[in-house]
Amino acid sequence: MAISFDKALGIHQQALQLRVDRAEVLANNLANADTPGYKARDLDFQAILGQQIAGQGQGQSLAMQTTNGKHLPLSSEAGMLASDALMYRTPSQPSIDGNTVDSQEELAEFMKNAMDYQASFRFLNGRFKGMLSAIKGE
Amino acid sequence: MSLNKIFDIAGSGMAAQSIRLNATASNIANADSASSSTDDVYRARKPVFAAIQHDAMMKNWSAMSMGEQPESQGVQVKGIIESDAPLDMRFQPDHPLADERGYVMYPNVNVVEEMADMLSASRSFQTNVDVMDAAKTMMQRLLTLGQ
DSSP: OOOOOOHTTHHHHHHHHHHHHHHHHHHHHHHHTTTOOOOOOOEEEHHHHHHHHHHHHHHHHOOOOOOSTOOOOOOOGGOOOOGEEEEEEEOOSSOOOOOOHHHHHHHHHHHHHHHHHHHHHHHHHHHHHHHHHHTTTT | OOOHHHHHHHHHHHHHHHHHHHHOOOOOOOOTBBBBTTTOOOOOEEEEEEEOOHHHHHHHHHHHOOOOOOOOOOOEEEEEEEOOSSSSEOOOOTSSOOOTTSEEEOOOHHHHHHHHHHHHHHHHHHHHHHHHHHHHHHHHHTTTOOO
């Protein structure tokens, strides 16, 4: 019986990758907390993960529609995120210089994301441990 | 893994905030540097921050065409400008640097503003350190995968 890694690892590898990508976006918001005119951005985790699962069935990592012949395909090296996946945060206290980063909110989201990353990691690690014990036959 | 990018982003934030802190320190240190002419007097220095748009050419065709802000990769200091605020002219005829009308020029540094700026910069620096620390923890975790 062959082990299919995709099936064995399930959703967790995509989830882990998305957590890393989201951490990057949030770190960027925090680094630009004092940049005039910078607009805070974030990912809609649920929507993207849903897309990824849908794409996985078709044997590709991310389903992307091309409605025009001139559209460029999303290469795998460019990362898993399409640019339209990044959305702008609605500011709760917009400042006069056009910056919409709320440091506290972003830091809270970042820490939450780090905890979710740990959760995803544990799930993924559990899958690997399960496979290991299956191979060893203990 | 793009976790490496978080180090770059937080590092760029820390570098930018330390430049801001540096400018603030220079402003506060020179807050009382008197001069006899408007040309020589110290003027408050302010860093200008801008988001680094790293791979704007590679990644964000659709975003660019829609006039959206491309995905950025950290922060940079575009330059340091001198403040245009009016200089502080004080009538001190006995001062050795006084001009022929008895005025001495003092820098346009607002010390209260600089102190607030200093606190804001050190807080933002701290935030970036926290982010880097969290990214480090995430990476260390990742290295133990399958163990």
